[in-house]
Amino acid sequence: PSELVIAIDGPSGVGKSTTSRALAERLGLAHLDTGAMYRAAAAAVDGCGVDPVADPQAVIELVRRARLEVSTVPGRDRVVIDGADVTARIREPRISAMVSKVSTIQPVRDLLIERMRQVVEQCGRRIVVEGRDITTVVCPDAEVRVLLVADPSVRVARRSAELKGAVSRGQVADQVIRRDRDDSVVASFEAPAPGVTVIDSTHLTPEQVVAAVIDLVPAGG
Numbered sequence: 039p040s041e042l043v044i045a046i047d048g049p050s051g052v053g054k055s056t057t058s059r060a061l062a063e064r065l066g067l068a069h070l071d072t073g074a075m076y077r078a079a080a081a082a083v084d085g086c087g088v089d090p091v092a093d094p095q096a097v098i099e100l101v102r103r104a105r106l107e108v109s110t111v112p113g114r115d116r117v118v119i120d121g122a123d124v125t126a127r128i129r130e131p132r133i134s135a136m137v138s139k140v141s142t143i144q145p146v147r148d149l150l151i152e153r154m155r156q157v158v159e160q161c162g163r164r165i166v167v168e169g170r171d172i173t174t175v176v177c178p179d180a181e182v183r184v185l186l187v188a189d190p191s192v193r194v195a196r197r198s199a200e201l202k203g204a205v206s207r208g209q210v211a212d213q214v215i216r217r218d219r220d221d222s223v224v225a226s227f228e229a230p231a232p233g234v235t236v237i238d239s240t241h242l243t244p245e246q247v248v249a250a251v252i253d254l255v256p257a258g259g
């Protein structure tokens with residue numbers, strides 16, 4: 039089959055993972071959640087008691103040495119770092135709150151971006167890759183490049199539903215808005231890069247978002 043890289047960027051709570059997983063299953067592609075890689079790095083940093091703001095050099099060394107394994111099978115989101123399965127841990131609020139402190143260290147990004155590109159090659163360039171800078175930095179030559187956006191209130195509502203009421207709506211709103219701000223140095227979603235298609239999912243069902251992306255796949259892909 040021909041190469042088909044689908045790059046999906048967007049802010050937290052916009053539905054990137056739901057969309058990417060469904061796309062991968064539908065089209066028979068691999069799936070890479072790059073946010074999970076930054077989260078795994080953050081979990082390792084947290085587990086070692088390193089303060090990423092006070093000691094970025096220690097973080098860089100740790101990430102350089104870490105053995106990171108991520109599943110690319112759609113729907114099987116397993117993440118293992120240095121032999122420890124951190125799949126559940128990386129979704130904890132503690133990690134969500136600190137992940138930007140790790141992801142904004144440029145040498146950490148360089149290391150993980152290199153790893154992401156290796157995974158894309160290993161999958162024969164038949165993969166859906168989701169994140170913040172996939173359309174612009176990691177896979178700017180992807181066959182399909184999408185920026186997924188949605189009104190903040192809708193993103194908060196979706197994240198709340200995902201957390202099944204474990205956290206109050208106000209707290210979720212704080213987290214979503216704060217992470218938008220913390221991540222604003224990583225990527226700005228105000229305007230898409232040239233050649234990137236914006237899909238506003240505010241008034242779309244997950245199924246409609248998937249269909250809109252499939253419409254962008256070149257014939258023969």
Ligand code: C5P
Pocket residue numbers: 050051072073074076077137138141142168169170171172217221224
């Ligand atoms: O997508 P998710 O919300 O799980 O991403 C977690 C964090 O990882 C983001 O808040 C951001 O700090 C970082 N990230 C990034 N670049 C990417 C993907 C995620 O900096 N491509």
